[in-house]
Amino acid sequence: MNTEKFLELLANGKNDTDFEEFLKFVSDKLWNQYNKHLMDEILMTENKVNGIALNLPNASENKPYEQTIDFGDTKIAIERVDGLSAETHGLNVTVCDDKKSFKIAGTPDLNPIRNAGTEIESTFELTVFYKYEGLCLPPKKPLLERKLQLVINQDPRYLWKNIPVDWEKMSDPKYEKEDADCQYVTVKALPDGTPQKDIVAASKRGRSHAQEGKPRDDDFQLYHDEQTNWYVIAVADGAGSAKFSREGSRLACNVTVEVCKKALSNCEKFEENINLWHIDQKSEDAGKLVSTDIYNILGKAAHKAHTEINAEAAREKNRPKDYATTLLLAICKKFDFGWFIASFWVGDGAMCLYDKENHTSVLLGTPDEGEYGGQTRFLTMPEIFANPTDFFSRLKCRIVPDFTALFLMSDGVSDPKFETDVNLNSTEKWNALWDDLKDNGVELTDDNEAAKEQLLNWLDFWAPGNHDDRTIAILY
Amino acid sequence: MRRLPVYLLLDVSGSMRGEPIAAVNAGVKALVEALRTDPYALETAFLSIIPFNNTVEQSVPLTELYKIKPPELEAKQGTYLGKALKFLSATAEREVVKSSKEKKGDWKPIVFIMTDGKSGDKIAKALTDFNKSLFSQIVVCAYGNEANIVDLKLITENVIRLDNIDGETIKSFFKWVSASISTSSHSANDNHGDEQPISDLPPLPSSFSFVI
Structure with missing residues (x-):
């Protein structure tokens, strides 16, 4: 059958005008049907492709990321992927040669967005444009789309804020305290040029407190003592959960140092006992004499601090536990035969006598830690003093020929640097800390007053999840 | 590093079908999204999502916040909170790390429980197998009028009641949850006992020597 015959049959004897109208009608109808069919096909295909489970793990800023996303469908031909760029996100997206998959790679960097002053969302939308084999696409929709969400976590370093404490608005009693403090105690070399040990200490408000505009709780x-040559060092860590712990820690340090200062300004008997004990360290009698002295100095100092904190709490009609604080306290002196060191410790943190030359490190007690993080004991707890065995176990003393450094630190430093009890007892770890200080700008040389600022700067070290107040004191 | 474990125990029973479950899903997403902007949460929080109905399973095991991809939860069946509580207790017991000489322990976990109905099983009975001391904070959010507050109070004093069960209310609850996690204590737990000051030091035992 030729075309003419076909048209004649189709015209069905109608005139040209009618036939034209008829053809238009049929064509429109069929095209509509065809387009609808196409759109259905497209919809079905998109639904199918949208249903393909794709594994797109979250990315993190400044951490290298590489992920190939494979649709696992042989009919897909990816044209391009929009939504991410090296310039804006630090991530490149490339379609793989097989066009069935694409790759996201790079080190995410959100600074371009951050610097533009826009608030950063952590979820970014990607659009994958693709063709599908066997599917005819109309000009108004030349490509199919699949949306995907990629999470880029911001680097937490950019999220920490440093909010000053609003002392004006702080409710009374304010117990105002600086966000940072540092001190250097220079003990000049002897006339013959022999250097004498100095003390350096620094204390800084933690990022977690800075984030909320809260004060430093450590002290x-x-x-x-120029006359007697006794050294006294106290470090205290006020409990973050206790409202006035910044005052608790201040009182703990001030009161104990004051008591020791007084006791040591006139302590010939104590020094005689130390001498006796030195001569015969196995002597039970000498041991007891020294123990009693330490008990009377350090034990009473700790108890006086406990009592004064209670008195302050009562004055202000607060609970003693609102002043909860730990305490690390050490006294020491150089004798002809070597160094005598005595200490008292309640709570966490670390107190250690470190000797680099002889490769030894001795913890001056045991940190109080519970089964879970953050459980410790405080000077403000009556039970600290209630059980004699428990209380005496907090007092320690020893004689050593010499040492490199005596460290006292709050858990803001010991947690990130040591993490576990096992590490606290590892001399390797103390070596590492000693090197860490040296390698990061703290020059622990004789009479170096600048070390106090250096130590304060050192306290800014980065350790994820460890942003408590940090305090460290070093006798070296 | 010490982790801060956070458990979400979510009711996905049939009565949650429709808007409520959609709101819970959106809420979990918003919660995760909000926590992502908190540096402390981002560095330390570990989240676990435990949906429950007739059965209970951990749809997201304890996972670093930055890795979390919130699931799409479906609502069906009944509310078996007792079973879910037992499961939660056993899961936390297994997942939460306690301090030892070799390892730093986690912070005590925080739990948020959301339910809209009466429990199909006995809560009081289940609580005998629920180790409350594992958690530092348990918050129950009850919404709608069906929830049995008296029973829920057996779990914790912290029962929050939302009268409406619409999307906005659930969203605001999740907003509050994220704020609580953010501010949640990373400071020392108060284990204070008696607050009476001791009048004086105990006497020194005669045989005692604390020389090391």
Whole structure:
């Protein structure tokens, strides 16, 4: 059958005008049907492709990321992927040669967005444009789309804020305290040029407190007696959960150092006992005499601090536990035969006598830690003093020929640097800390007053999840 | 590093069908999204999502916040909170790390429980197998009028009641949850006992020597 015959049959004897109208009608109808069919096909295909489970793990800023996303459908031909760029996100997106998959790679960097002053969302939308084999696409929709969400976590370093404490608005009692503090106690070399040990200490508000505009809760106090040559060092860490712990820690340091200062200004008997004990360290009698002295000095100092904190709490009609604080306290002196060191410790943190030359490190007690993070004991707890065995186990003393450094630190430093009890007892770890200080700008050389600022700067070290107040005191 | 474990125990029973479950899903997403902007949460929070109905399973095991991809939860069946509580207790017991000489322990976990109905099983009975001391904070959010507040109070004093069960209310609850996680204590737990000051030091035992 030729075309003419076909048209004649189709015209069905109608005139040209009618036939034209008829053809238009049929054509429109069929095209509509065809387009609808196409759109259905497209919809079905898109639904099918949208249903393909794709594994797109979250990315993190400044951490290298590489992920190939494979649709696993042989009919897909990816044209391009929009939504991410090296310039804006630090991530490149490339379609793989097989066109069935694409790759996201790079080190995410959100600074371009951050610098533009826009608020950063952590979820970014990607659009994958693709063709599908066997599917005819109309000009108004030349490509199919699949949306995907990629999470880029911001680097937490950019999220920490440093909000000053609003002392004006702080409710009374304010117990105002600086966000940072540092001190250097220079003990000049002897006339013959022999250097004498100095003390350096620094204390800084933690990022977690800075983030909320809360004050520093840690404290420290240093003392050196020019006449008797006794050193006294106290470090205290006020509990973050206790409202006035910044005052608790201040009182703990001040009161104990004051008591020791007084006791040590006139202590010939104590020094005689130390001498006796030195001569015969196995002597039970000498041991007891020294123990009693330490008990009377450090034990009473700790108890006086406990009592004064209670008194302050009562004055202000607060609970003693609102002043909860730990305490690390050490006294020491150089004798002809070597160094005598005595200490008292309640709570967490670390107190250690470190000797680099002889490769030894001795913890001056045991940190109080519970089964879970953050559980410790405080000077403000009556039970600290209630059980004699428990209380005496907090007092320690020893004689050593010499040492490199005596460290006292709050858990803001010991947690990130040591993490576990096992590490606290590892001399390797103390070596590492000693090197860490040296390698990061803290020059622990004789009479170097600048070390106090250096130590304060050192306290800014980065350790994820460890943003408590940090305090460290070093006798070296 | 010490982790801060956060458990979400979510009711996905049939009565949650429709707007409520959609709101819970959106809420979990918003919660995760909000926490992503908190540096402390981002560095330390670990989240676990445990949906429950007739059965209970951990749809997201304890996972670093930055890795979390919130699931799409479906609502069906009944509310078996007792079973879910037992499961939660056993899961936390297994997942949460306690301090030892070799390892730093986690912070005590925080739990948020959301339910809209009466429990199909006995809560009081289940609580005998629920180790409350594992958690630092348990918050129950009850919404709608069906929830049995008296029973829920057996779990914790912290029962929050939302009268409406619409999307906005659930969203605002999740907003509050994220704020609580953010501010949640990373400071020392108060284990204070008696607050009476001791009048004086105990006497020194005669045989005692604390020389090391």
